[in-house]
Amino acid sequence: MAHSFTNLMNDRAAADRARGGGADSLSDPVTGDATARPIKIETRKMDFFYGTTQALFDINVQIPAKSVTALIGPSGCGKSTFLRTLNRMNDIVEGARHTGEILLEGINIDGPEIDVVALRKRIGMVFQKSTPFPKSIFENVAFGPRLTGIRDRRELDEIVTNCLKRAALWDEVKHRMSDSAMALSGGQQQRLCIARALATNPDVLLMDEPASALDPASTARIEDLIFELKANYTIIIVTHNMQQAARVSDTTAFFYQGHLVEMGDTQQLFTKPQEKHTEDYITGRFG
Amino acid sequence: MRGVAAPLNPQPSTLNPQPSTSSMSAHLQIDLNDLHRDLLSMCANVEDLIHRAVAQLSQPSLADARSLTIQDNEIDRWDVQIEDKCLKILALHQPVAIDLRRITTVLKISGELERVADLAVNIVERAVGLLDAPELQIPDKLVDMAQAAVDMLHRSIDAYVNLDSQLARQVCQDDDSIDQANRLMIQHLIDQMHRQPDRLDALLHLFSAVRQVERVADHATNIAEDVVYLVEGKIIRHWKSLERSENPDAS
Numbered sequence: 001m002a003h004s005f006t007n008l009m010n011d012r013a014a015a016d017r018a019r020g021g022g023a024d025s026l027s028d029p030v031t032g033d034a035t036a037r038p039i040k041i042e043t044r045k046m047d048f049f050y051g052t053t054q055a056l057f058d059i060n061v062q063i064p065a066k067s068v069t070a071l072i073g074p075s076g077c078g079k080s081t082f083l084r085t086l087n088r089m090n091d092i093v094e095g096a097r098h099t100g101e102i103l104l105e106g107i108n109i110d111g112p113e114i115d116v117v118a119l120r121k122r123i124g125m126v127f128q129k130s131t132p133f134p135k136s137i138f139e140n141v142a143f144g145p146r147l148t149g150i151r152d153r154r155e156l157d158e159i160v161t162n163c164l165k166r167a168a169l170w171d172e173v174k175h176r177m178s179d180s181a182m183a184l185s186g187g188q189q190q191r192l193c194i195a196r197a198l199a200t201n202p203d204v205l206l207m208d209e210p211a212s213a214l215d216p217a218s219t220a221r222i223e224d225l226i227f228e229l230k231a232n233y234t235i236i237i238v239t240h241n242m243q244q245a246a247r248v249s250d251t252t253a254f255f256y257q258g259h260l261v262e263m264g265d266t267q268q269l270f271t272k273p274q275e276k277h278t279e280d281y282i283t284g285r286f287g
Numbered sequence: 288m289r290g291v292a293a294p295l296n297p298q299p300s301t302l303n304p305q306p307s308t309s310s311m312s313a314h315l316q317i318d319l320n321d322l323h324r325d326l327l328s329m330c331a332n333v334e335d336l337i338h339r340a341v342a343q344l345s346q347p348s349l350a351d352a353r354s355l356t357i358q359d360n361e362i363d364r365w366d367v368q369i370e371d372k373c374l375k376i377l378a379l380h381q382p383v384a385i386d387l388r389r390i391t392t393v394l395k396i397s398g399e400l401e402r403v404a405d406l407a408v409n410i411v412e413r414a415v416g417l418l419d420a421p422e423l424q425i426p427d428k429l430v431d432m433a434q435a436a437v438d439m440l441h442r443s444i445d446a447y448v449n450l451d452s453q454l455a456r457q458v459c460q461d462d463d464s465i466d467q468a469n470r471l472m473i474q475h476l477i478d479q480m481h482r483q484p485d486r487l488d489a490l491l492h493l494f495s496a497v498r499q500v501e502r503v504a505d506h507a508t509n510i511a512e513d514v515v516y517l518v519e520g521k522i523i524r525h526w527k528s529l530e531r532s533e534n535p536d537a538s
Contacts, residue, residue: 243381270383272520279384284312 046100070249124197187218420489
C-alpha cells in the first residue's frame with residue numbers, strides 16, 4: 001500500500017480498510033470493544049514552539065475516529081495551537097516548529113512525501129469567526145471542488161447541494177443560491193463555512209470555537225449539526241463553553257499552560273474528573 | 288444537634304500551580320453555601336425528631352407525639368425549599384463535576400431525610416398505640432436496634448459533612464446487622480403473637496415499629512451511598528443485587 005496522502009486519497013477503499021481497525025484502535029468505554037473506535041489522529045511526544053517560546057509540552061493523544069473530541073482550557077493554554085498543528089496550519093506562522101510526531105491514520109503528516117494541500121483537503125477547518133468569501137452562496141461551496149479541477153456544472157451542483165444539506169442549510173438557501181453569502185445571518189454564514197469545508201470531502205473537521213459568536217438558537221443548530229456529522233467525520237472542536245463541550249463531545253481533553261492535563265470520556269470528565277486541576281477549571285474555580 | 292453550618296469552601300487544589308484567581312460565579316458559591324446550610328439545618332431537625340421518636344417507644348406520651356407531628360411539617364417545608372433551591376441552581380448555573388455531584392446529592396439526601404421524618408412520626412404513632420397495653424415490655428433488642436439505626440443516620444450525616452466516603456461505606460455495611468436484627472425481632476414478635484393472641488393489637492404496633500426502624504436504617508444507608516457518589520463519583524446503590532444478578536453462580 002502506498003504511504004502518501006495523495007495516494008491514499010485516490011484509494012478510498014484502502015483508507016476505509018485502514019479505518020476499519022487493526023492494532024491502532026481505542027476500546028469503546030461502554031462495550032469494551034477494542035475495535036469499535038479506531039484511532040484517526042495521534043500525536044506522540046509533541047512539543048511545539050513559537051520561536052523560543054514553548055507552547056505545547058510532550059503532547060500524547062489519540063483521537064478516535066467518527067466521534068467528537070472537545071479541547072478545553074483557559075485562553076493561552078495551547079488548545080488552538082494544538083488544533084492548528086493537525087492540518088499544519090502553523091506552517092505559515094514564522095518561527096513556529098514542533099518536535100515529535102503527528103500521525104493521520106498512522107502516517108506522519110510532516111513526512112517529505114506529504115502534499116500539504118491534499119492534507120488540508122482531508123482535514124478541513126472551521127474558524128471562530130465565519131469567513132465566507134465575498135461571492136455567491138453557490139460559489140462559496142463550489143470553491144474547493146473547482147480548485148481540485150472539477151468543472152462540470154452538474155457535478156458541482158450535486159456537490160454544493162449535498163454539502164448544504166449536510167450542513168443543514170439547504171432548506172434556507174435553496175431558492176437564493178446566487179445571493180451573496182455576505183447577506184446571510186451569522187449562524188447561516190457559519191453553516192455555510194461548514195458546507196464549504198465538507199465540499200472537499202474531508203475525513204476530519206477541525207472547529208475552533210465555531211459557535212462562540214452565535215446566538216443560542218444558531219448555536220443549537222451548529223451543535224445538532226456536529227452531532228449529525230460525527231457519523232461520517234472525525235470532529236475536533238475547541239470551545240470555551242463547558243456546557244457545549246459536555247453536550248456535543250464524546251471525548252474531552254483539558255489543556256493547561258501547554259500541557260495536556262487530562263483526556264477521557266466526556267461524561268466521566270464532567271461528572272468525576274480524575275485530576276483536581278481539571279475539576280477546578282470546569283467548575284470555574286480558576287481560569 | 289448540629290449548629291450553624293460552616294460555609295462550603297472548595298478544597299485547595301493540589302494541582303493548581305497558581306494562587307486561586309477564582310472566576311467561579313460568586314452567585315453560585317453563595318447559592319451552594321446557602322444550600323449547604325439548609326441541608327445541615329434539616330439534618331439537625333430530622334436527627335432530633337428521630338431521637339425523640341425512638342425514645343417514645345419506651346416512654347410514650349400523647350403531648351410529645353403531637354409536638355413531633357408538628358415538627359414533621361417543618362421538615363416537609365425544608366424538603367420543598369431545598370428541592371426548589373437545587374432546581375434553581377441547576378437551571379441557572381448548569382454546574383459540573385463536584386458542584387453537580389453536590390447538588391444532586393443534596394437533592395437526594397433531602398428526600399431521604401424527609402422520609403426518615405415520616406418514619407419518625409409513624410414510630411411515634413405506634414408508641415402511642417402501646418399506651419393501651421402498659422403491661423407490654425418493650426424488648427431491649429428493639430431499643431438497641433432503634434439506637435443502632437439512629438446512630439447509622441448520625442454517621443451518614445457526619446460522612447456527608449466531612450466528605451468521608453470511608454465512614455459512608457462502613458454505614459452501608461452496618462445495614463446488614465440491622466437487617467439481621469429486624470429478622471430476629473419479627474420472628475420473636477410472631478412467636479409472641481402465637482403465644483399471646485390476646486395481645487395481638489399491641490404486638491402489631493410493635494411489629495410495625497420494628498419495620499419502621501429498619502426503614503430508618505435503609506434511608507441512612509441510602510444517604511451513605513449518596514455520600515460515596517459525592518466524594519468518589521461512583522454509584523454504589525444496588526451494587527449487591529446487581530452483582531448477584533450478573534453472577535448468579537457466585538452467590
